[in-house]
Amino acid sequence: MRYHRIPDETVRRLPVYLRGLMVSADQGHEHISSQSLADFVGVDAWQIRKDLSYFGDFGTPGVGYNIEKLARGIKKTLRLDVIRRAALVGVGDLGSALLAYPGFRLYGLDIVAAFDIDPTKVGEAVNGIEIESAAKIDTLKRREITLAIVAVPRAAAQATVDQLVAAGVRGILNFAPSKVIAPKRVKVITLDIAMELARLPYYIPRAEQAAET
């Protein structure tokens, strides 16, 4: 099945598998079966096998998967086999937390630049990265930074995205709670944290909303 297009839902799950594999490797394992990985990451075993079948044969029947080899295969498929440089725009509370967040490294992602519009912040360093004026966003192309994280207020989001697009950025993770428009060649993922919390109550049955004293 190696020549099919990979479903979006599979692309969404691949980083989960990757994380599971790395944790498992840290624990000293060399091989893992689809069933063990399934138990570990919380997905069904056949789902994992189906997902992997879209882009290659990694397993050995009777044995399982070589962790190292499978991790490399997933990274290559996700195009994470190269270290990716990313820029952050908006060094507020959330932006600062993202700069300090160590989790990106696991996927070979590296935040190497930070921008803010506030002159009092420019020049300051957060987590070893000096904050630059937002006017300097146009230097990203020269610096070969192709990913960006937008953590600015809603009102500034579209203008920021426009700047980033003009600077040649190809992928944007947007935390501002609003739709932003970008050309088709630029992939935008919008993540509204409040919205995720907002859909939680739906799954709580009415009768049990109050504390069951």
Added chain:
Amino acid sequence: MRYHRIPDETVRRLPVYLRGLMVSADQGHEHISSQSLADFVGVDAWQIRKDLSYFGDFGTPGVGYNIEKLARGIKKTLRLDVIRRAALVGVGDLGSALLAYPGFRLYGLDIVAAFDIDPTKVGEAVNGIEIESAAKIDTLKRREITLAIVAVPRAAAQATVDQLVAAGVRGILNFAPSKVIAPKRVKVITLDIAMELARLPYYIPRAEQAAET
């Protein structure tokens, strides 16, 4: 179609519509057509109409939707018609940013308690909320707090969830990068920020990864 089960994907989109409606109301509008709302939030018009058809007739043919009425309907469906009290566990960089984040209010969600295991943080106040010892999580039931946000390191996530479940919490938004197990009656949504950034490169064609000098 009022008596069907609402698809999960629809539940995921409803908060988007709700946000769009509120912004539109702020701009002084009273009515809105599915087409205008579609342009505004970035979803197709027929998708909006289909989604809304799962739980009620809100529109008037030839006119559109009364914004106020539709917003109330969506809130009721999402069970957001009551102010919801939430607790935060883990007041690190991300946790502090979440405490300061004003976006939850829009959905009637209110963070009213914060816990951390670090004794030097306990007693401090962040954004008007006093940080309590994590050992006090068991008081949540008494305080009728049914939602929780977990922003602790991966290693502590499962133990934190166990504590929250024991304290009667019914919905958990988990930022720790790991699967957590909870009884079926407790809904858990895991949000791994690094993973969202990690699937961005997949959508950037190989030939265009480097800056196009």
Added chain:
DNA sequence: CCATGTGAAGGTATTCACAGCC
């Protein structure tokens, strides 16, 4: 004998096209 990889079946969500109502 055990675990993978995959056609085929089944289920869910998206998209279309239009009847019905203001």
Added chain:
DNA sequence: GGCTGTGAATACCTTCACATGG
């Protein structure tokens, strides 16, 4: 004429069951 609400058609994803290979 304009816009909603929805059956029907389509596309997509999940789940199953098993043939295949170590």
